[in-house]
Amino acid sequence: LFRYILDNPCVVKGRSVLDLGSGCGATAIAAVMSGASQVLANDIDPIAGMAMILNCELNHLNPFPITIKNMINSEAGNWDLIVLGDMFYDEQLADGLYHWLRKCIRIQQTEVLIGDPGRHQFLTHSIRSQLHKVIEYSLPEYTRQENNGLTSSIVWSYQPSNSLENC
Numbered sequence: 001l002f003r004y005i006l007d008n009p010c011v012v013k014g015r016s017v018l019d020l021g022s023g024c025g026a027t028a029i030a031a032v033m034s035g036a037s038q039v040l041a042n043d044i045d046p047i048a049g050m051a052m053i054l055n056c057e058l059n060h061l062n063p064f065p066i067t068i069k070n071m072i073n074s075e076a077g078n079w080d081l082i083v084l085g086d087m088f089y090d091e092q093l094a095d096g097l098y099h100w101l102r103k104c105i106r107i108q109q110t111e112v113l114i115g116d117p118g119r120h121q122f123l124t125h126s127i128r129s130q131l132h133k134v135i136e137y138s139l140p141e142y143t144r145q146e147n148n149g150l151t152s153s154i155v156w157s158y159q160p161s162n163s164l165e166n167c
Contacts, residue, residue, distance in 0.1 A: 001085045001115035002030035004135055004155045009034035011113075015080035018042065020071060021087045025052030027115075029059055031083070039064045040079075042071050072096045076104040085115035088122035098127045101158060112158035117150040131156040 005012055005027065013035035019028040022041035025048075031039045041052050041064060049066045056063045071077075073096060082104060088094040104110040114131065116122045117139070134155040144151055 001083050001113060001155060002026040003137055004113075004115075005030040005034050005083075012036040012081060016078070018071075018077060018079040018082045020082055020084040022052060022066075023048050023085075025055045025064075025066075027083050027085060028052065028064055029055060029061060032061055032064055033059070041066045042068075044068055044070050072100045074100075076100075076107040076110070078108055079104070079110050081111045081113065083113045083115075086117060086119070088114075088116060088125055088127075089119055091121055091125075094121050094125050094127070098125065101127075105158070114156045114158055115153055116156065117147060117153045119150075127158065131158055 011034070012031045014037050016038040017028070017031045017036045017040070019025070019031065019039065019041045022028050022043045025041050028039050028041040041049075043049065043052075043066075046068050049068050052066055053063050072093075082101065084097070087097060101110075101112050105112060113134070114127075122128070134157050136152050136154045138152050139147070139150065
C-alpha cells in the first residue's frame with residue numbers, strides 16, 4: 001500500500017486517511033508524504049505505536065496521531081479513505097473487518113484500499129467477490145523467503161471507482 005500511495009499521491013492528497021493495523025506506520029507515512037490532509041494510524045500493539053514514532057523521526061516527519069484502541073466494530077469515523085494491509089490472516093478478524101468496513105462504506109461513503117500478499121484466509125473470504133484489483137507488486141527475493149513463498153502483493157479496492165484509475 002505504501003508503494004502504491006507514493007506512486008499515486010492523488011489517492012490521498014487533501015483527504016483524511018485512517019491506516020488500520022498500521023504496524024510500523026509505513027502506509028501512514030506515505031499518506032503524510034503524499035499530501036493527505038489528516039492521517040490517523042491505528043494498531044492495537046503499543047510497540048507498533050513506538051515504531052511509528054521512530055519511523056516518523058527517520059523520515060524527518062512530525063509524528064501523526066496514533067491510537068492503539070481496537071477500532072473494528074467502533075463507530076464508523078468520517079474518513080475519506082481507509083487503508084489496511086495484510087490483516088486477513090485470521091478468520092474471526094477477517095469477518096469483523098468485512099462487516100466494519102462495509103458499515104463505514106455504507107454510512108460515510110468511505111473508500112477502502114486493502115493490501116494483501118495472497119494469504120489463504122483472504123483468498124477464500126467472501127469479501128473477495130466485492131473487490132477489484134488495482135495493482136500487483138512483485139516482492140523482492142529476500143521478502144519472498146521470509147514470507148513462506150508468497151511472491152507478490154496486491155492492492156484491492158473495496159469500493160470500485162474509476163477515480164483510482166484516473167490519477
